[in-house]
Amino acid sequence: MYIRQLSLNDFRNYEKLELDLDKGINILKGDNAQGKTNVLEAIYLCATARSHRTHKEKEIIRWGREYAHVNIHLQKNYVQDIIDFHLSQKSKAAAINKMPIHKLGELFGCINMVMFSPEDLQLIKSNPKERRRFIDIELCQIDKLYYYALRQYHKVLKQRNLALKQYAVYKDSSMIDVWDNQLEEYAEELIRKRLDFIEELNLIAKDIHHDISGGKERLQVIYEPSVSLEEFKSKLLKYREKDIVYQTTSVGPHRDDLSFQINDMDVKVYGSQGQQRTVVLSMKLAELNIMTKYIGEEPILLLDDVLSELDDKRQKDLFKYTANIQTLITCTGIEQSVWNTQKIGKLYYVNDGNVVEIKI
Numbered sequence: 001m002y003i004r005q006l007s008l009n010d011f012r013n014y015e016k017l018e019l020d021l022d023k024g025i026n027i028l029k030g031d032n033a034q035g036k037t038n039v040l041e042a043i044y045l046c047a048t049a050r051s052h053r054t055h056k057e058k059e060i061i062r063w064g065r066e067y068a069h070v071n072i073h074l075q076k077n078y079v080q081d082i083i084d085f086h087l088s089q090k091s092k093a094a095a096i097n098k099m100p101i102h103k104l105g106e107l108f109g110c111i112n113m114v115m116f117s118p119e120d121l122q123l124i125k126s127n128p129k130e131r132r133r134f135i136d137i138e139l140c141q142i143d144k145l146y147y148y149a150l151r152q153y154h155k156v157l158k159q160r161n162l163a164l165k166q167y168a169v170y171k172d173s174s175m176i177d178v179w180d181n182q183l184e185e186y187a188e189e190l191i192r193k194r195l196d197f198i199e200e201l202n203l204i205a206k207d208i209h210h211d212i213s214g215g216k217e218r219l220q221v222i223y224e225p226s227v228s229l230e231e232f233k234s235k236l237l238k239y240r241e242k243d244i245v246y247q248t249t250s251v252g253p254h255r256d257d258l259s260f261q262i263n264d265m266d267v268k269v270y271g272s273q274g275q276q277r278t279v280v281l282s283m284k285l286a287e288l289n290i291m292t293k294y295i296g297e298e299p300i301l302l303l304d305d306v307l308s309e310l311d312d313k314r315q316k317d318l319f320k321y322t323a324n325i326q327t328l329i330t331c332t333g334i335e336q337s338v339w340n341t342q343k344i345g346k347l348y349y350v351n352d353g354n355v356v357e358i359k360i
């Protein structure tokens with residue numbers, strides 16, 4: 001799939017923007033703080049109903065304005081979709097082909113994208129939350145049932161934590177029992193789907209990593225569930241007293257993690273910075289591969305300022321694996337590897353919320 005046209009109104013520092021995009025490589029070049037990432041954020045918002053950098057989406061609305069609007073014309077294999085996302089100070093709304101959608105989650109799977117930014121390079125060392133986010137963003141885009149189970153799980157988890165707090169006052173555990181049963185139902189689905197997904201991710205990332213490390217490194221991606229499917233119910237009960245004391249649920253998919261091994265060595269502990277970067281690149285490329293397989297066409301790749309963080313060899317590897325994918329690259333300067341691809345579709349200069357096309 002690819003975006004033909006993107007329009008913004010009162011979105012961050014854009015009063016009005018209409019951007020035609022090429023189905024290949026699109027470059028948004030400009031100095032810092034000019035609005036490059038804002039364009040990628042608009043696409044991310046339409047794909048996931050949230051921003052990749054803030055939980056307070058009203059920050060997106062241009063200062064002093066009431067509303068922000070994104071409109072995307074998307075070309076898929078056989079159909080064209082028009083996506084509208086509307087933000088006001090109080091609410092968010094979206095429409096697909098001019099039909100308002102009731103739940104923003106319906107946006108998942110309409111535009112499929114993978115974003116890669118310098119923060120992702122910390123994936124291995126950063127906290128488990130970021131690694132869970134990596135899994136969730138991918139799975140939500142390819143599996144609506146996963147998205148639903150994840151949403152329900154977090155709703156129930158919130159209720160259970162509330163019941164844990166209330167226990168201190170009422171000494172009544174019946175509500176905790178109710179939430180435990182529901183939590184189990186959704187946790188089971190999440191754990192099962194994560195197991196399958198990570199198994200597949202492991203196989204694909206292993207091959208890619210083997211290739212880009214010149215055949216030297218054997219990567220293993222390991223799912224580390226906080227609790228196994230079989231033990232979930234018994235562990236919830238076992239830790240209930242502790243959970244009441246701390247007023248939070250200590251086991252469950254919200255505590256899951258991923259770990260990475262190269263030639264049986266834990267990358268988080270012993271991996272060099274270069275190895276960690278290569279692992280993240282392999283993971284992102286595997287993510288693109290799996291998404292393509294599940295949706296039957298290539299997703300869109302958003303590279304936010306990441307090329308300058310990768311050395312020449314890794315940049316080449318990235319382009320080798322993404323040849324047929326619409327790619328939006330933000331940068332302050334154009335890397336040699338991009339010129340070498342000889343396939344720059346469109347080059348734009350971004351300056352203070354204005355975007356001008358530069359003829360190549």
Ligand SMILES: Nc1ncnc2c1ncn2[C@@H]1O[C@H](COP(=O)(O)OP(=O)(O)OP(=O)(O)O)[C@@H](O)[C@H]1O
Pocket residue numbers: 011012013014030031032033034035036037038039059060061062063305330332
């Ligand atoms: N709600 C808003 N209204 C108006 N301007 C905003 C709003 N939110 C952010 N900005 C402006 O947007 C600009 C930042 O845009 P963006 O993050 O896209 O920059 P960038 O070009 O990606 O920069 P860098 O190269 O540093 O990553 C800043 O000038 C900021 O002041």
Ligand SMILES: [Mg+2]
Pocket residue numbers: 036037038304305330
């Ligand atoms: Mg930026």
